[in-house]
Amino acid sequence: MNFNVAEIGANRLEKVLLKDKKEYPQRICGILKSEMKFILENYLELTNLNLNLEIVDGEYEIKIKAKAKHIKSIGTLP
Amino acid sequence: MARKIVVTSGKGGVGKTTICANLGAKLAGLGFRVALLDADIGLNNLDVVMGIENKIVYDIADVINGKCRIKQALIQDERFPTLYVMPSAQLEIKSSLSGEQVKLVVDMLSPNFDYILIDCPAGVDNGFHRAVFSANEALVVVTPHISSIRDADKVLSILSNYNLHSKSLIINRVRGDMLLSGEIISIEKIIELLNIPIMGVIPDDDAISTLSSLGAFAYGTTGAKAFSILAENVHNGSKKIYDCTYRYRGFMGVIRRNIKRKV
Ligand SMILES: Nc1ncnc2c1ncn2[C@@H]1O[C@H](COP(=O)(O)OP(=O)(O)O)[C@@H](O)[C@H]1O
Ligand SMILES: [Mg+2]
Numbered sequence: 001m002n003f004n005v006a007e008i009g010a011n012r013l014e015k016v017l018l019k020d021k022k023e024y025p026q027r028i029c030g031i032l033k034s035e036m037k038f039i040l041e042n043y044l045e046l047t048n049l050n051l052n053l054e055i056v057d058g059e060y061e062i063k064i065k066a067k068a069k070h071i072k073s074i075g076t077l078p
Numbered sequence: 079m080a081r082k083i084v085v086t087s088g089k090g091g092v093g094k095t096t097i098c099a100n101l102g103a104k105l106a107g108l109g110f111r112v113a114l115l116d117a118d119i120g121l122n123n124l125d126v127v128m129g130i131e132n133k134i135v136y137d138i139a140d141v142i143n144g145k146c147r148i149k150q151a152l153i154q155d156e157r158f159p160t161l162y163v164m165p166s167a168q169l170e171i172k173s174s175l176s177g178e179q180v181k182l183v184v185d186m187l188s189p190n191f192d193y194i195l196i197d198c199p200a201g202v203d204n205g206f207h208r209a210v211f212s213a214n215e216a217l218v219v220v221t222p223h224i225s226s227i228r229d230a231d232k233v234l235s236i237l238s239n240y241n242l243h244s245k246s247l248i249i250n251r252v253r254g255d256m257l258l259s260g261e262i263i264s265i266e267k268i269i270e271l272l273n274i275p276i277m278g279v280i281p282d283d284d285a286i287s288t289l290s291s292l293g294a295f296a297y298g299t300t301g302a303k304a305f306s307i308l309a310e311n312v313h314n315g316s317k318k319i320y321d322c323t324y325r326y327r328g329f330m331g332v333i334r335r336n337i338k339r340k341v
Pocket of ligand 2: 094095096118123197198
């Protein structure tokens, strides 16, 4: 064995860590989308929801188009 | 108030439990009051590593459910009187135990201890959350292997969502002979790739695993020395790093390396 093993390993690792990091925003977007949906549905009686979160040219683009007939009842006020 | 430190990794079998037990023992040896909390529910091992598996009467779930008081569940170590273990719950409880409930127990322990070390399960699911939620510091354990480092990187991303005021690295099972021959990724490279401060380096030491089968700690070996340095670093913020290659350098070192290679 020679010094190459550690070096090759480190190089491969570096690439895989980068790849993981690149995919990470995509995963986070999925989570964020479902959280936003959850919040909107908590407050509004939605009739229509169009929620888009995409990465366009390295930027995050969030588009929400939603319709609601009314705000959800918040129970009895003190 | 105790320092609440979670020992985590992502990958299983990298030495979280071993580090919890040995770091806890070294800190207790320095006179600190230490509680080890086993948050690895179902795959708990802290009890056997600490040699207390036959002494468990109550566990963390009993404390939460009000079946016993916190003092009744804690098991005192026979070697270090200021070292205690809070045993993990039984598997059936697993899904119903929340991070918030574990935090309740940690907060109850806090006034009576200097350190609470939380042994985290492998993976990044609910069990991970349960273990990390009550901590304010994290020690991330890796071995010098690609899969372990990759998992640690993911864990570090997830940890950034928690309210931790420090995250640092422990590199475990480092073989000095393989570092010298360039067969494993160097300490410096691992630190550079993961980009967090290093807290300690622990050599691969047969005595650690052999003695842990007996519920005992390594004493006087390379591993034991490295754990002493780790405890010092954790306690006073020093940045000493155990040199795993030391034994394998010089004339005797070459002989040791050749012996290692033959076994
Ligand atoms: N530095 C070390 N040298 C030798 N063996 C070790 C070392 N650290 C851990 N081990 C052994 O590796 C195995 C897994 O360790 P463990 O602490 O149970 O990992 P985890 O809690 O991360 O799953 C055990 O058999 C343990 O004795
Ligand atoms: Mg374990």
